[in-house]
Amino acid sequence: MTSLKHKEYPNFVTHLECSLTGEKYEAGIPQGLSKAGRPLLVRYDLDKIASAITKEEIEGREGGFWRYREFLPVTKSENVIALGETTTPLMQLPTMASRLNVNSERLIVKDEGRLPTGSFKARGLALAVAMAKEFGLQHLAMPTNGNAGAAMAAYASHAGLKTTIFCPDDTPEINISEIELQGASVYKVNGLINDCGKIVGDGKEITGWFDVSTLKEPYRIEGKKTMGLEIAEQMNWKLPDVIFYPTGGGTGLIGMWKAFDELEAIGWIGSKRPRMVAVQATGCAPIVKAFEEGKEHAPVWENAYTAAAGIRVPVAVGDFLILRAVRDSGGFAVAIPDDEIFEARDEVAREDGVLLCPEGAATFAAYKRALEEGSIKPNETAILYNCATGLKYPMPKVENTIDRFKPIDYNSLIEK
Numbered sequence: 100m101t102s103l104k105h106k107e108y109p110n111f112v113t114h115l116e117c118s119l120t121g122e123k124y125e126a127g128i129p130q131g132l133s134k135a136g137r138p139l140l141v142r143y144d145l146d147k148i149a150s151a152i153t154k155e156e157i158e159g160r161e162g163g164f165w166r167y168r169e170f171l172p173v174t175k176s177e178n179v180i181a182l183g184e185t186t187t188p189l190m191q192l193p194t195m196a197s198r199l200n201v202n203s204e205r206l207i208v209k210d211e212g213r214l215p216t217g218s219f220k221a222r223g224l225a226l227a228v229a230m231a232k233e234f235g236l237q238h239l240a241m242p243t244n245g246n247a248g249a250a251m252a253a254y255a256s257h258a259g260l261k262t263t264i265f266c267p268d269d270t271p272e273i274n275i276s277e278i279e280l281q282g283a284s285v286y287k288v289n290g291l292i293n294d295c296g297k298i299v300g301d302g303k304e305i306t307g308w309f310d311v312s313t314l315k316e317p318y319r320i321e322g323k324k325t326m327g328l329e330i331a332e333q334m335n336w337k338l339p340d341v342i343f344y345p346t347g348g349g350t351g352l353i354g355m356w357k358a359f360d361e362l363e364a365i366g367w368i369g370s371k372r373p374r375m376v377a378v379q380a381t382g383c384a385p386i387v388k389a390f391e392e393g394k395e396h397a398p399v400w401e402n403a404y405t406a407a408a409g410i411r412v413p414v415a416v417g418d419f420l421i422l423r424a425v426r427d428s429g430g431f432a433v434a435i436p437d438d439e440i441f442e443a444r445d446e447v448a449r450e451d452g453v454l455l456c457p458e459g460a461a462t463f464a465a466y467k468r469a470l471e472e473g474s475i476k477p478n479e480t481a482i483l484y485n486c487a488t489g490l491k492y493p494m495p496k497v498e499n500t501i502d503r504f505k506p507i508d509y510n511s512l513i514e515k
């Protein structure tokens with residue numbers, strides 16, 4: 100059991116703020132979008148955080164992302180829901196690095212598949228569900244491409260909250276099953292994630308459920324923010340040169356950007372930022388299109404398709420926040436076709452023994468391309484986000500068989 104659960108920590112939240120207009124909102128009650136229809140961001144008294152903790156204290160703690168409690172909105176420790184969160188490892192891909200003529204210390208995968216429910220959605224949903232518990236909410240609903248639903252189901256069931264979840268009917272089967280098995284009511288919808296989101300929104304009044312859609316409540320992003328805190332801590336409070344992030348709703352990218360600002364404000368890091376790279380799939384690339392066209396918002400991408408379900412998000416309510424972070428950081432946005440995503444997954448698994456999820460594989464494909472095109476240099480340190488365990492996705496069939504009643508041709512096994 101994490102000790103964080105039983106110890107009281109001070110809370111430093113001052114208020115919520117509209118990410119578009121800066122208008123202030125009260126923090127101690129359930130909130131959705133701002134009046135302008137945009138995400139609310141949590142603001143803290145950073146000077147007080149600076150005097151309340153040290154890097155060394157944080158480094159000495161356990162409990163995965165819950166160790167950043169001073170940077171998080173939960174006020175009562177009894178509302179912390181612990182399912183075995185861990186610090187996710189930074190891993191090298193030595194064979195890939197040597198093929199690309201890169202020092203293997205420069206090419207790093209952050210493997211988020213080690214978190215509860217097998218994806219980084221655990222970070223966001225742990226916080227959203229903890230806050231729902233704090234506010235006494237009893238019924239949560241969301242649209243999902245799979246992983247968010249699984250994380251919400253697990254954390255909410257553990258906390259004794261009811262959940263209703265809607266997913267596109269071609270969501271990976273394993274995700275739909277794990278959601279149901281972890282206590283949610285899950286429905287397959289003949290549409291995309293934004294169509295599922297509309298069902299959640301339209302049903303709010305009749306059902307009384309609380310909408311936990313990406314960025315439509317203020318706390319999932321605070322959970323995802325811990326990726327930025329964790330990267331900084333793991334790299335000894337020096338940030339990498341580039342971060343490749345598979346971008347759907349963009350919560351993680353926006354969250355890390357927010358984390359870096361908060362860390363600079365309390366004096367733990369300087370003003371240097373990584374270049375943030377938003378990676379999408381060619382079949383669903385609204386952010387890439389808006390980036391290339393110099394636009395501030397990204398309209399709905401029609402007929403979205405990619406087998407990388409986590410980044411099949413045709414429209415993002417935080418589009419302008421993603422685009423700002425990418426531009427302000429000097430980063431870029433890139434779309435990768437599905438066949439290149441799966442080639443990358445297969446190559447990394449075969450050669451380096453690391454089974455990436457397709458979304459994570461997209462970041463490796465994007466890294467390779469960026470290196471070729473010169474938009475990053477071989478001596479720059481790059482972090483690639485592997486957001487989920489590769490085990491949740493369809494894998495190639497194995498055709499080899501052995502008939503144990505017949506003589507075995509061992510020589511043919513040597514050649515394989």
Ligand SMILES: *Cc1c(COP(=O)(O)O)cnc(C)c1O
Pocket residue numbers: 218220246247313345346347348349350351352409410456458459486487
């Ligand atoms: C949700 C998800 C993403 C996209 O994350 P956002 O922060 O919403 O952009 C990428 N990959 C996987 C596996 C996901 O589950």
